Amino acid sequence: MRSHDEFEGAAELGQLREAMYSLPVIEQAKGMFMVLRTWGPDExxxxxxxxxxxxxxxxHDVAAVVVAAGSGSGASGLDPRVYDRVLAEVRPFFGGLSEGSA
Incomplete structure (x- = not known):
């Protein structure tokens, strides 16, 4: 039987893996806002x-849509409804982002 500490450690490891997976696309999306809107990283x-x-x-999924739309590619693996919903919110910030779904 696993101890409480082992379960906590496994959960923490899972969270760290998720963060490592998510961070690059979030940083890319932040960079797009920073360049196109002349904002700082916090904004x-x-x-x-x-x-x-x-x-x-x-x-992470919001960031994936921003990066995909900005690069003209689809956000593979995302529900097209999610892609369109996020894109509708992002479009006013950037004007002219890619139309259509993943």
């Missing part, structure tokens, strides 16, 4: 968080 991150909360979509 860019706050915008991503606001969009995430407003659309009820995970921050």
């Amino acid at each position: 860019a991150f706050e915008a991503l968080v606001d969009i995430s909360q407003h659309t009820n979509v995970k921050l």
Whole structure:
């Protein structure tokens, strides 16, 4: 039988893995806001968080939509409805982002 500490350690390891997976795309999306809106990193991150909360979509997925739309590629693996919902929130910030779903 596993101890409470082992379960906590496994959960923490899972959270660290998720953070390592999510961080690059979040940083890329922040960079897009920073360049296109001439914002600092805190403002860019706050915008991503606001969009995430407003659309009820995970921050990582919001960032993936921003990066995919900015690069003209689809956000593979995302539900097209999620992609479109997030893109509708992001488009006013950047104007002219890619239309259509993943």
